[in-house]
Amino acid sequence: MAVLKGNCYLCGKEFGKTAMKNHILKEHSEGSGQECRLLKIEGAYDKNYWLYVDIPITSNLSTLDGFLRKIWLECCGHLSEFNMNYQTIGMTNKIGNFDTGNVLLHEYDFGSTTETLITVMGTVYRKQQKGVRLLARNVPMAFACCECGAPAKFISLGHCDNEDPFYCEKCAGKNEEIYEMALPITNSPRMGVCGYSGELDTFTFIPRSK
Numbered sequence: 001m002a003v004l005k006g007n008c009y010l011c012g013k014e015f016g017k018t019a020m021k022n023h024i025l026k027e028h029s030e031g032s033g034q035e036c037r038l039l040k041i042e043g044a045y046d047k048n049y050w051l052y053v054d055i056p057i058t059s060n061l062s063t064l065d066g067f068l069r070k071i072w073l074e075c076c077g078h079l080s081e082f083n084m085n086y087q088t089i090g091m092t093n094k095i096g097n098f099d100t101g102n103v104l105l106h107e108y109d110f111g112s113t114t115e116t117l118i119t120v121m122g123t124v125y126r127k128q129q130k131g132v133r134l135l136a137r138n139v140p141m142a143f144a145c146c147e148c149g150a151p152a153k154f155i156s157l158g159h160c161d162n163e164d165p166f167y168c169e170k171c172a173g174k175n176e177e178i179y180e181m182a183l184p185i186t187n188s189p190r191m192g193v194c195g196y197s198g199e200l201d202t203f204t205f206i207p208r209s210k
């Protein structure tokens with residue numbers, strides 16, 4: 001698979017994951033203002049899903065949890081938790097308690113768990129604003145229908161032996177078992193799990209006209 005690039009949500013440029021970090025630190029950190037931590041967020045088992053965000057040091061982990069639910073995770077209100085070095089970290093911990101290099105693991109849903117890795121990349125400053133700001137996100141992956149090769153619209157685990165369970169509308173509609181289990185293709189490590197059907201807010205990248 002080709003290296004998955006992402007979009008900078010502040011200026012629209014496209015970079016790989018590491019180059020994006022350098023780009024944000026170089027181009028988008030104000031000299032002063034509201035102190036934030038820059039976080040890299042990745043799917044623990046598929047790092048092609050990645051985000052960069054900044055979040056004020058005065059925010060709680062619960063704010064970050066709420067953001068992760070909105071952009072990647074929420075299906076039916078499952079429990080979630082943060083861990084660091086195998087210890088649970090309470091939701092009231094402030095972001096400022098974590099330093100560059102710290103890695104947190106976030107778990108959503110203790111049944112069909114989706115695990116997210118959060119790495120503190122450094123300190124950045126921005127104009128005063130509330131909560132988590134999305135800075136960059138991977139370009140959505142494209143999936144081909146496993147039966148006809150057309151762009152897929154659904155993932156369906158109706159046939160568990162299929163390693164590539166992606167279907168276009170037409171092929172999904174031909175098989176009741178597949179159709180009933182079909183969930184939309186989403187840009188999230190929770191795609192296809194439980195009833196996950198997409199983000200709760202609009203975080204899709206919209207290119208600016210040049």
Ligand SMILES: [Zn+2]
Nearest residue numbers: 008010011012
């Ligand atoms: Zn940029």
Ligand SMILES: [Zn+2]
Nearest residue numbers: 075076194195
């Ligand atoms: Zn669920």
Ligand SMILES: [Zn+2]
Nearest residue numbers: 145148168171
């Ligand atoms: Zn098809």
